[in-house]
Amino acid sequence: xxxxxxxQIREANAHLAAVHRRAAELERRLLAAERTIGAQAERxxxxxxxxxxxxxxxxxxxxxxxxxxxxQLLSSEATVRSLQAAVDQRxxxxxxxxxxxxxxxxxxxxxxxxxxxxxxxxxxxxxxxLPASHSHRAQLLPDGPGPPLGNNMGKEEGQxxxxxxxxxxxxxxx
Numbered sequence: 001x002x003x004x005x006x007x008q009i010r011e012a013n014a015h016l017a018a019v020h021r022r023a024a025e026l027e028r029r030l031l032a033a034e035r036t037i038g039a040q041a042e043r044x045x046x047x048x049x050x051x052x053x054x055x056x057x058x059x060x061x062x063x064x065x066x067x068x069x070x071x072q073l074l075s076s077e078a079t080v081r082s083l084q085a086a087v088d089q090r091x092x093x094x095x096x097x098x099x100x101x102x103x104x105x106x107x108x109x110x111x112x113x114x115x116x117x118x119x120x121x122x123x124x125x126x127x128x129x130l131p132a133s134h135s136h137r138a139q140l141l142p143d144g145p146g147p148p149l150g151n152n153m154g155k156e157e158g159q160x161x162x163x164x165x166x167x168x169x170x171x172x173x174x
Contacts, residue, residue, distance in 0.1 A: 004012075
């Protein structure tokens, strides 16, 4: 075999040198890419760790809030039960007092006529009884039957009216 011509050897050497340079450049770029990818992977892992920690904290905060809300719900339910018992007790008291309230309404509805009657009775008490001289003569009303107007009921005919005579008293117990 014969030796290749020098031009061909120079071209081959230049080509090998170019391939070697290209391989070296690609290796540098590969190392840079690997460093970049490693740094990105480290940053992503760190970011993922922070996100997991934040997610865990959110979960714990949610659990605390749920616990606080459950306690508040139990407290509110106890308050509602207490208030409902108070309402039931007051309803029972209202039912017990309703007949008395109805009676008081009836009394207030009848009060004006009763007040007029009491005023009339007081006026009659102020008038007093008839004097002794009129008590035997005017025992009945002029135009009809009726009880004597004096306070001598229950006395016998021969008794002395002046010794036993008492003023007429119209009593009320209202």
